[in-house]
Amino acid sequence: MKWGVVRFPGSLDDDDALYALREVLGQDARMLWHKEETLGGVHCIVLPGGFSYGDYLRSGAIARFSPIMRSIAKFADDGGLVLGICNGFQILCEAHLLPGALTRNRSLAFICEQVTIRVENARTPLTRATRAGEVLRIPIKHGEGCYVAPESELRAMEERGQVLFRYVAPDGGLSEAANPNGSMRAIAGVANERFNVFGLMPHPEHAVEGELTGGADGLKLFHSLIEAAR
Amino acid sequence: MSATPASLPGEPAVDQALARAHGLSADEYAAVLARLGRVPTFTELGVFAVMWSEHCSYKSSRKHLRMLPMTGPRVVGGPGENAGALEIGDGWVAVFKIESHNHPSYVEPYQGAATGVGGIIRDIFTMGARPVASMNSLKFGALDHPRTRYLLSGVVGGIGGYGNCVGVPTVAGEVMFDAAYNGNILVNAFCLGLARKGELQSARAHGVGNPVIYVGSATGRDGIHGASLLASAEFDAASAAKRPTVQVGDPFAEKLLIEACLEAMKTGAIVAIQDMGAAGLTSSSSEMAGRGGLGIELDLDRIPLREPGLTPYEILLSESQERMLLVVEKGREAEVAAVFEKWDLHALVVGRITDDGRWRARYRGQVVADIPVKALSSEAPLYDRPAAPPAAPLRAADAPARAPAPREALRALLASPNVGSKRWVFRQYDAIVQSNTLAGPGGDAAVLRIKGSRRGLALTVDSNPRACALDPYLGTVATVCEAARNLACTGARPAGITNCLNYGNPERAEIMWQFRRGVEGLRDAAIAFELPVVSGNVSFYNETAGRAILPTPTIAMVGIFEEIGQRLAIHFRRPGDCIVIIRTAAPSMAASEYAALFGAGDARLAPIDLNRERRLIEGLLKAAERRLLNSAHDVADGGLLVGLLEACFGDHALGAHLDGVDGSPDELFGEGPSTVIISAAADKVDALREIFAPLEVRVIGRVTSQPRLIVGTLFDESINELRLLYDQALPRRLELT
Amino acid sequence: MQVRVYVSPRQGILDPQGRAVENALKSLGFADASNVHIGRYITLEVKGDSRAAVEAEVARMCDQLLANPLIEDYRFEVEGG
Amino acid sequence: MQVRVYVSPRQGILDPQGRAVENALKSLGFADASNVHIGRYITLEVKGDSRAAVEAEVARMCDQLLANPLIEDYRFEVEGG
């Protein structure tokens, strides 16, 4: 399977995503420069974490207009798989490829820590290697991860199964304390209506090496995509 | 060819009074006149003032810093470059340095701390090393001082705001609160970068006729006389008037510079490169020319300006952030410029290297400065300032105010912001970007892997100002020992030191004495551990209204793992393991947090036996290598019980049952010379005794699966309850309004 | 022409910054302050032949970049021209 | 009374936000935009007996909390009362 990881000038986890895909998962992955328009025949695009264009205005607001995003919108339209992680999620929302928006954390502070998220829909290309209700340990690190969308939209998303992950306590239960950024309905990750574009705030690429760093639960998401593309 | 430089119309006449206002003494001004053979122009006066300031010239400290051991088998790169470098094996070189940004952070905490982080990161990548880890050491006033919370949240926000956005993980640090810093906080920022051996960049200009190139943000009026003069004078009401425009950091611009500069270096066309830090364009240009023994000419009309109307004086002295100066091989400008364009940066030719040893600046067809490069780069004044111990000790021992019950003392210590968890601080830092962080904040030292290698690094930053207040020499020795211990507790071999020496006004004999004793302590400890001091920074004038901070030498130390699989963590792992302590001397209350809370501090630090300290380090390393240990932790603030609890606060919710401690306050809460807590299987204890001899290996209890702390008949406490006190120590004080 | 754009959090959208500032004001003794909201204040110059043309252009800037309609409202003023 | 506070970066202070937005506008084809600066737009309600009293109070709020005088300027409007 061929992967493309997009590098914006302020991307930070681009190399980490590439490392996870190539070195840990043995995938064929290449970096895509934001000024390019060709995607090189990849099967899945990863929009990595970071601060794409400095993100001083709103995260992802400027990246959305880069040349490569035009191609990615088309790619998504044709059914291609797109995964936005953290800043990538923010960009996909700004680009209207995913519903909702990501606003400042309730605490107003940047938060870097391990969190636990619960899989809400295991029948999607991003989650098929997991079980519904399974709790995954994956780190977050962001200042603007509070997911918001209009109530009516949220209801529709829930009905269609577009809410993929929620922040929960390690035992899988919902609680105020387990929601690190104040996201509505504790949403940590979503899909579009067609289930080919995904966004999540936690960083699966930082949870691929077990004991060594952040755990290995992120692998399940990448394995899901690999299965899906088969 | 060079016309005699002249001041511009409207600029003030230069005389001794104006020189004085620029911080130059009468003697220094006389030296300027002698070096030039004429009265300086207004621009030249500004240039001399910044280059001869304490901050840029180290005029009070240089003589003493020469005492430090700066060489060693691993040290690469000559002295005089921007940061020290250490060979760490497998063809890798680590470049690291720590620097202060104290005054700017007190004035505007967010931007001050942010630009401190930005500045130290530039110091590292300017050497051709990719920045891979940051640390910081922070000192604030008492938490109940009205300004402390504002300063704390601003500084921490600024460090995170900048570091998180440039993608350099912040992997360790320290935070302390003490009323001595009410009027002068300390913000010391560290960065480490990695380069392939042989790819280090130089800051030594060569090649007459080579173009000088400017890249990065445009020049504004920020921080004129900022780092240089502000950090070279006491901070009092009068300096409010001198207050420079605050420098604002632009981390995105820095990120572009990191990537573009590292990529441009790969062309091989860059002869020399230096960031524009304190004294901006002036220092970077004169230092690069000075190292190469050449001259340099700048065309100020070509400097990109953020707003119109900047004078040559302002352009040369601006401390605008995120700017770099390069010397490029003639004819290869376009190649270099293309790399910068890729990153949406513009490389502008603003001058050239000359052979006449002069530092010359032109503006609108006129020469506004023409100074021998050496006068700026190497001939700044040098002082041997008088030093004398103070009449009375800085901090006398308090009479024991009261002797709390041990249970009460432990709770008070855990809830103290100096002892309790610093998670509130470090969760605001991205500690994992770059995927190398095997242990981030929260342990004795951070542990980083080096991808594609079995090797790794450990990093720690430590200071012990309360000990330095009792004895500036022993306090510094103790700090170096603590740093080495923190590394050894992870299994890494200490390999090199960088340091930031924060003191008061060096024109006062007792401050100069504190400083000299600190440097002597650093020297002696570094020699004892065979550690080179590869870089450092001195911050004087940390005083307000005649009241100085505690002497605060901050020591950052880097350790090497040959085999990263040998690393240790502080947390107990197996119920049934023996809990063992190893000490170099009896613990004492001197300079302890217990003494700070309850009085009862010894007036004197106990002497430190560096041979025993070294045994301890070597023992830890050997035990780690033979995989005899399941955990290791250095006992620091709060003493033995706090250390034990920290070892219990892992993911596994284990406990400790102690039967081998005497239960005296000194034993339970004393700090003082070194103690480490290790856990090991019972059948390993004999091997440990052999390894650590002549130090005593004392089994004091067992790791239990019950999450309780049981000390003889003294306590039986719930670990989870104590952990809550520890975890909430800072949030409870900060988040209640 | 001189343009001033005001972007504010949409009603009903959580505004933690506004709440934090309100709390901070209260703890500083400003008990009379309430309903604090924090948005962005953007100033810029826009060249254009007529005020109407500039207004149309600024509206496009706002829709495309300066505000996110899902969470923010905007209004603007054009001066001069 | 309804209060609107406008906080903007002081002249001469680096405004990375403004610069980033200006570049973005340019690359979106808004070539006519220049001199972009980004500040904060704060709305709040303040109870008070007279407009003068409210104005005095808001000025104090700005000096103490809402603006950072080292790097920002502010102005405000009071309505009603």
Ligand SMILES: Nc1ncnc2c1ncn2[C@@H]1O[C@H](COP(=O)(O)OP(=O)(O)O)[C@@H](O)[C@H]1O
């Ligand atoms: N300002 C900070 N930045 C990052 N990490 C910090 C900071 N302050 C404290 N920490 C982390 O918290 C832990 C405890 O700090 P400290 O008590 O000073 O450690 P020690 O006593 O072992 O030197 C360490 O892992 C340290 O790295």
Ligand SMILES: [Mg+2]
């Ligand atoms: Mg320690």
